Amino acid sequence: MTTTSTERGTKWLMQAGLRPTRQRLALAELLVGDGQDRHVTAEMLFSSAKEKGHKVSLATVYNTLRAFCDVGLMQEVTVDGSKSYFDTNTHDHPHFFWEDDGKLTDAPSEELQIVGLPDAPNGMRIAKVDVVIRLRRE
Structure with a gap:
């Protein structure tokens, strides 16, 4: 990794108050x-880390991604109820899920209109609306 990527990774961790441990920094740089911005699964990030020679376990990758989400550095996007992608773009925006490729990408926010949401049950409020638009080749 370059000095610039190391600096970006360190700054990213520090802005959230996370100590830049060796493993966190390696994953942050990736x-x-x-x-x-990136959309990755834990398995994709684990593979990239291994390719770059970083010594991290898959469990460490999962735990680190959760820690990044907990402090607001990333957001988790769940597809199919069992597959999670982690997105470095934390602004509210829709996603395309490319079913044939198993890939998640950003969809244009300016074209999306959400109207007529149901009222939240008593004592609850709507915290967020996730939009995943599934795409399949014809």
Whole structure:
């Protein structure tokens, strides 16, 4: 990794108050080191880390992604109720899920209109609306 990617990863962790441990920093560099947003599964990130020679376990990757979500660095997007993607873009926005490729990408927010949400049950409020638009080749 380059000095710039290390600096980006360190800054990203520090802005959330996370101590930049060796493993957190290695994963942060993979996630935000080039300044681009990412949609990754834990398995994808684990594979990338191994390819770069980082010594992390899959359990560590899962725990680190959860920690990143807990402090607001990432958001979890669940697809099919069992597969989670982790997104470095934490702003509210819709996603395309490409079923044939198993890939998650951002969808254009400006084209989405959500109207007529049901009222939340008594004592509850709507915290967030997740939109995943599934795509399949014809």
